[in-house]
Amino acid sequence: MSHDVGTWVAALLTLCVFSFLYRDNPFYRFAEHLFVGASAGYLLAVQYQNVFRPNVIEKIGHGELLPFVPLVLGILILGRAWERTSGLARWSLAFYVGIYSGIAVPSYLQAQIFAQLADAVKPFQPGWGAVNSGLILLGFLSVLAYFFFSAPHKGLHGFSARTGIWFLMVAFGASFGYTVMARISLLIARMQFLMRDWMGILPGA
């Protein structure tokens, strides 16, 4: 068994969380509340040390005036806590939405619309690769047809839309399979931690 106090705390908290698999109980709720509180506290401390102190306090301490702008905008956000001052938060939000849109919209168009469209219409690959290219094109057009609701899903359009559903189902199935794998991975890692780091019955990392 481990001689490290931290490992013991982590192991016991893991067991507390696992106890929920039997039924809800005070040990699980204790671990849950501790996690929420510790996470919030950690996040607050990190944000203060890494964001607020170097970007606001230290810079103002050196006589810089620019940090007052984000400081005031940040304080205005807190106005939402009271009904009378909640309107002030809109200034901060407007600023934030404007900046975010400016960053996101062009890069989104460039990376996720134009680049993907260019890929969708590129020439078919040679040999058997053409089958893949054809499937991608077929999937692309039929799924687009499914999400085109301005015309009833009848006739050729209806056939395309139904084909699109099949492609969507395959995609959802692949995604679900990966999700199962992800969840099992989490369980495996916890078991590796319990059996190796805590109990010491598995070989080392």
Next chain:
Amino acid sequence: MAATPNGVWQRVLGIDRRWIFVLVGLGTVLPLLFPVNLPVTPSPRVQAAYDAIEAVPEGSIVLMSIDYEPDIMAELQPMSIAVLRHCFRRNLRPVILTLYPAGPRLVEQALAVATAAEGKKRYEDYVFLGYKSGNQAVILGLGENIRGLFPRDFYGVRTDSIPLMQRVNSYADFPLLINLSGSAIADYYIRIGASRYHRPMILGATAVMATDYYPYLSSRQLLGLIGGMKGAAEYERLMGIVGDARRGMDAQSLVHVIVVILVLLGNVALFATGGLKRRIGGGA
């Protein structure tokens, strides 16, 4: 009195779910205790990621963003260790950062394992810049002035004074961008690092995310993709090392078999008891 076949299927449908938890638990624990080391075959996506690192000239400095927290370290930590070891083995010098507050400790853990295994030293072979808040703003800033964005590294040393950092200051200085991410940060790197700044990029993602990023492989916005613990195990296989991902693959396979059998069993039971008709008809 012997149960009718219908009664047996009814009992299957009514089984206490905690028995399933026990089954999955055993399916996880037993292969860890008694491994059979099932073969792991690298997929083309992981092979492409491996080849992308192989193609970078020796001595180059690569940018590596490790963006996850303990909740998904099961999938991404083995990946980080394997990719770091690969970089070190190829004498590449990673400049590492994280955009998650709880990331630095995990990066340090991964670096401790990788540097011990490959015999590498801080500042000579890698730099860890630490955590920076701001996600997209930081990723955008990496294209302008990295030393301005990170005036000091994680250990408080001025980045201007680190010889390795004096050679790089924006995306253009890195022949490869590596992102190991469990969130939309991967999207931001694809949009900004790979698409706007045209940097060759490989991505390590959680299994849940993996399928969302396949289209970027086709469009060559990503050169390679490592998905989940399976991807990490494939990477370890390519590296010729045995890490947590490969050790976990026996359990992964057995639990998948259990899940498939349970799904089939549940569906057969539903058909056999006429449950599907009842549900479609709005019955119990």
